[in-house]
Amino acid sequence: xxxxxxxxxxxxxxxxxxxxxxxxxxxxxxxxxxxxxxxxxxxxxxxxxxxxxxxxxxxxxxxxxxxxxxxxxxxxxxxxxxxxxxxxxxxxxxxxxxxxxxxxxxxxxxxxxxxx
Amino acid sequence: xxxxxxxxxxxxxxxxxxxxxxxxxxxxxxxxxxxxxxxxxxxxxxxxxxxxxxxxxxxxxxxxxxxxxxxxxxxxxxxxxxxxxxxxxxxxxxxxxxxxxxxxxxxxxxxxxxx
Numbered sequence: 001x002x003x004x005x006x007x008x009x010x011x012x013x014x015x016x017x018x019x020x021x022x023x024x025x026x027x028x029x030x031x032x033x034x035x036x037x038x039x040x041x042x043x044x045x046x047x048x049x050x051x052x053x054x055x056x057x058x059x060x061x062x063x064x065x066x067x068x069x070x071x072x073x074x075x076x077x078x079x080x081x082x083x084x085x086x087x088x089x090x091x092x093x094x095x096x097x098x099x100x101x102x103x104x105x106x107x108x109x110x111x112x113x114x115x116x
Numbered sequence: 117x118x119x120x121x122x123x124x125x126x127x128x129x130x131x132x133x134x135x136x137x138x139x140x141x142x143x144x145x146x147x148x149x150x151x152x153x154x155x156x157x158x159x160x161x162x163x164x165x166x167x168x169x170x171x172x173x174x175x176x177x178x179x180x181x182x183x184x185x186x187x188x189x190x191x192x193x194x195x196x197x198x199x200x201x202x203x204x205x206x207x208x209x210x211x212x213x214x215x216x217x218x219x220x221x222x223x224x225x226x227x228x229x230x231x
Contacts, residue, residue, distance in 0.1 A: 033218065041155075041205055041226075045218035056218050090161065102149035102168050102211060105219060107161035 003027050004108040006091050012114045013081055021076045021111045023091030031055070031096040032074035033105065034066060037088040049074050050096065081115045088112050118143050120210050122222035129198055130230050137193040137225045139208030145169075149211040150184065150191045151219065156204040164206075167191065198229045 004025045013019055025032060033056075034046040047066045048056035054066070063079045078085060088110045094103040119142040129135045141150065152164040165175060167184050175182045179196045195202055205226050209219040 041224045043207065043219075043221040043224075045220075048218055058218075088159065092161075102166055102213065104151070104163050104166055106163070107153075109160050112159075 004091055004093055004106050006089075006108040006111050008111060009109060010112050010114075012116065014116055015081055015083060017081050018077070018079045019081060019113070020078070021089055021091075021113070023074045023076070023108055025072055025091075025093040025106070025108075027093055027095075027106060028072075029093040029095050029106070030071060031094045031103075032068065032071075033092040033094075034074065034076050035090040035092060035107075037090060037110070039087070043090070047074075047076075078113075081113075083115050086113055086115045118210050118212065118220040120208050120220055120222035122206075122208055122225050124225045125223070126226045126228070128228045128230065131200060132197050133229075134194060134196050135198050135227065135229075137195075137206050137208075137227065139191045139193065139222060141189050141191065141208070141210045143210060143212075145212055147213045149213070151209040151211065152182070152191075152193050153207045153209060153221075154204045155207065155224070161207075164193075195227075198227075200229050200231055203227060203229045 007022045031050045033048045037043045049068045051071045052068045065077045068074045090110045091108040092105040094105045096103045121140045148169045150167045154162045181194045183192045205224045207224045208222040
């Protein structure tokens with residue numbers, strides 16, 4: 001059974017479009033994350049949600065809006081896509097509740113977004 | 117501020133050689149956590165190890181071993197008798213004991229093991 005799943009795996013779209021990436025975890029975890037991996041493989045946190053509540057919002061353009069309908073899902077909606085948004089986006093989850101106790105983060109397979 | 121430095125961008129070895137991947141971190145926290153993740157060519161991120169700041173014991177798991185030294189703020193990873201399947205990008209990461217923690221990743225080391 002897939003622990004953290006993301007759809008779609010690949011997303012190719014034109015500049016200016018709006019797109020969404022979905023993430024689901026079946027691990028019963030309380031915290032979910034979105035990371036962005038750029039073309040140089042650098043991984044950077046974008047958002048973190050703890051039990052549907054936004055905890056971390058790094059310096060990300062407000063064109064990016066995460067939505068968590070329940071603690072098992074964390075979707076990422078991107079408005080007005082730009083060339084620089086091309087990257088691999090990883091969803092992750094961890095058991096963490098209020099305090100992070102060094103939990104392992106379980107990553108999804110990634111979504112490769114290409115903006116033309 | 118949290119920072120992780122993996123100075124080796126790329127390493128290339130021949131199968132059966134031993135290889136060490138370096139990781140140096142910076143933090144002002146007294147409690148923190150260090151991780152290694154592997155990203156094979158298929159792209160997924162695979163957890164390898166977690167170590168908390170109070171446990172400086174070295175760890176060995178099969179051909180993998182980790183050397184944590186607080187005195188030098190390093191958490192190095194050694195693969196013994198490397199194999200072609202070890203070819204991947206390896207990331208060192210630092211985590212905080214704080215609400216809604218995030219992992220701060222190093223820039224990764226691309227390891228290529230040639231037959």
